Amino acid sequence: MIRSLRVRLMLAAFVLALLFMLALLPALQKAFSLALQESIEKRLASDVTTLISAARIENNRLEMPELLPDEKFNLPDSRLLGYIYDREGNLVWRSRATAEENINYTPRYDGRGSEFARIHQGNGEEFFVYDVEVKLLGGKSAAFSIVALQPVREYKQTLDGLREKLYLGFSAALLVLLLLLWAGLTWSLRSLRQLSVELDDVESGARDGLSGEHPRELLRLTHSLNRLLRSEREQRGRYRDSLDDLAHSLKTPLAVLQGVSESMAQRREDREQARVLQAQIERMSQQIDYQLQRASLRKSGLVRHRVQLQPLLDSLCSTLAKVYRDKTVHVSFAVPAGAVVPMEQGALLELLGNLLENAYRLCLAQVRISLLTHNGSLELCIEDDGPGVPPDQRERILQRGERLDRQYPGQGIGLAVVKDIIDSYDATLTLDDSPLGGAAFRIRFPFE
Known part of the structure; x- marks a missing residue:
């Protein structure tokens, strides 16, 4: 059983803070994930816009320049993938970075305008897809789906990095919070330590009662303890006075009886009765002393x-x-x-x-x-x-x-x-x- 109030409060604060952070982590991770996906969607939309701005219709045919404005489409090892499909879903153009990729994707030319989705390949690879339906290119009628893709693994790597930083940040925040809580509890419990010091002084006899320099929440306790201390002192004083009075009141009758027994002992015929009387007087005196000692030496309940x-x-x-x-x-x-x-x-x-x-x-x-x-x-x-x-x-x-x-x-x-x-x-x-x-x-x- 934990007997320290400070340790109990710290454990309670730690558990509550940990539960709060464990509940907050999934929400933050979800928010980061949505924000990252939104960023990817905007970037892919920008890439699609680049492809649209570079596309031309010549003799009802799609023409794309050798080098696109965004050089990432021109690099074979780039992970920026661009495709253009006609209305029937036939691939009519692909960027150089797609040379080593075999992506199974069928555009939906259904009048939605644009679509951001996540597709799965048979080899387990995943991609973010931004598909835009285009009906006009360079002012001429056209019917194409212009698609930009990005591997999901990059998103996962970024998210894992964010999650790791989030865990480290939360751990550091929890440690700092616990240190601040410990400092705050230490400061807050100073009044209880002061109360404990005053109680030690009362027990040792260095002071008669507790001071009133305590927080409002403890004043009722200190006032009650002071009343108890006063009551105990007054009761013990009355008890001693009563015992003293009793001892003095019994002393005279016993002395009289002792004198009578001594007078009787001088007469031969009364010596036996005098001996019995003296023995009983002595017994009474000793029993009175015993009872007085037993009552007056009772230990105080509060003073040590x-x-x-x-x-x-x-x-x-x-x-x-x-x-x-x-x-x-x-x-x-x-x-x-x-x-x-x-x-x-x-x-x-x-x-x-x-x-x-x-x-x-x-x-x-x-x-x-x-x-x-x-x-x-x-x-x-x-x-x-x-x-x-x-x-x-x-x-x-x-x-x-x-x-x-x-x-x-x-x-x-x-x-x-x-x-x-x-x-x-x-x-x-x-x-x-x-x-x-x-x-x-x-x-x-x-x-x-």
């Missing part, structure tokens, strides 16, 4: 983000090194300088925070982070030398609330948040065994 990876990794690893200061963790990087990831910064920070926290918590001493291209996609890999994930458990731990490690508190929503973020960016998450001995979390982003 690019975030440098290494600064985020440095910040997160510095923070986690302080959290796990009792464990010596060596972190190695295989990230190209200036490498970017096609995600919003908040979403990428949440994703890396969960995966690196798991790696720091479960590793023995090593964590490796790499970014590379693989099979037409961008792959981010986080590995550790911990216990790894059994193959039969890898699908389960990505589900919300599922955990393999029970030594630490939590509800197992970290990887579920990671999975939701990855899904919202059309990426994929796979779990493999790492050469370090533990788990390898591989995130693949499609190239945009």
Whole structure:
């Protein structure tokens, strides 16, 4: 499928121009043929006039001079053929050029005056014939058919030459037309290229909307896109505000419940109920955090983000090194300088925070982070030398609330948040065994 609009238009223009020229060629060839035949007829009529002016009647006999005014009739190798027949169709005179010709022609002395025709000979030869009936010669009564002939092959050679030139001319004209069309389309599509550049700027965050400096036919599209962009920004702003309000409104009731559970825990008979209450409060808090993160990190539909990876990794690893200061963790990087990831910064920070926290918590001493291209996609890999994930458990731990490690508190929503973020960016998450001995979390982003 052809995806270029310019190529589509050029192909359509080429096909239409070619069809037009193919339809025009026969008409032009016919016009050239008729014009050439008309020219031949006029020339043969002129030759017949030459013969008539040279003919004389003496004693009721036709007399022709030895040398005619038109010397072409006098040359034996000339292709100008002249004949004179009487009323009964008997040949009474022929030009010198007819000495080697044996033409089978019978004039029609039927009162038509003159006739231009095309005759065929038994040997396949064709001739144009101009036949004039003459009743007076030099003021004396006469009855003759004066005929001038010309071989058709000369006409065909001329027509073939004209046709060849016509084909060459049309080919050159078609090439010039296509070049002009390409230049015209390039100029006409500049507005679409400008629109594409502005859309790239919008996606990269360099501008907030499209300008109004576009052709009238595109203004409705640009206005609609600007309305959509404004609506999206306003909706995302309202969404964030609502989420912030929800988080603040839930924080106080949860704090009150936490205080009640701590008071209950001080009474021996209520410790079991307090433990259950605290566990449920923690579960509620984590579930609220999960739902807020899941909603607020949804990818924008129109704005395409690019975030440098290494600064985020440095910040997160510095923070986690302080959290796990009792464990010596060596972190190695295989990230190209200036490498970017096609995600919003908040979403990428949440994703890396969960995966690196798991790696720091479960590793023995090593964590490796790499970014590379693989099979037409961008792959981010986080590995550790911990216990790894059994193959039969890898699908389960990505589900919300599922955990393999029970030594630490939590509800197992970290990887579920990671999975939701990855899904919202059309990426994929796979779990493999790492050469370090533990788990390898591989995130693949499609190239945009």
